[in-house]
Amino acid sequence: MGGRFGSVVTAMITAFTAEGELDIAESVRLAKWLQEQGNEGLVIAGTTGEASTMTDPERLALFEAVVGAVTIPVIAGTGSNDTAHSVHLTKEASKLGVAGILAQAPADFEVYSGDDGLTLPLLAVGAVGVIGVATHWSAPEHRRMMDAFFSGNVVEARRINAALLESYAFETGEEAPNPLPSKEMMKLHGFAVGDARLPMGAAPEWVAERARVVKANIELFRSR
16 A cells, blocks of 8 residues: 555665765666665655755756666655746656656645654554655665555554664754765665765764664664
8 A cells, every 4th residue: 555656755865976976877776776675766856865955957867867767656856945946847857757746735645754753653644655764774664664554553563663763863863964874874785875965064973883783773673
């Protein structure tokens, strides 16, 4: 069960080179890996993807590359405080084969959790899934949680959710805000995603160490 874009959708981070240039190849590699991990959709160039630091040509090039690389729905971040700009970007993105856009909600909208830690409570009041961040490294666990919940096994869903609490806390801390933790985590998974663009820049050194702990704990839970 779930929404039209699936129930586990990741708001994907964007890969940049050491010089801060958009890294299309590494972003595509990450998108493919996220699909392999069980994600049923991807949001490209949303807040987690640092859309506010990207030019329109960069966003459109990224949309096109990811659409061509994966078989799951790609949702394009085309939102803007300038309505005319958002409309223009949406029209351009629609030519590239995206499955949907992240902008104003239409009349027949479906609710996805946009806060990983609130996903299970929101499912209980009618949400259809999550557009997650911790799903970068815990999509299998999220899929299991969704499957358990939608099949009526709330006890199992709660058990899995409890194992994800550490990941939720890691990706949303104030000392190293999103997407810094996720970028460090994906580096541990072998993806050269680079640092966040300014004004955030590189993550504090402790984030990488914390990422190793979170990764190890998820892998331990997965092995049980």
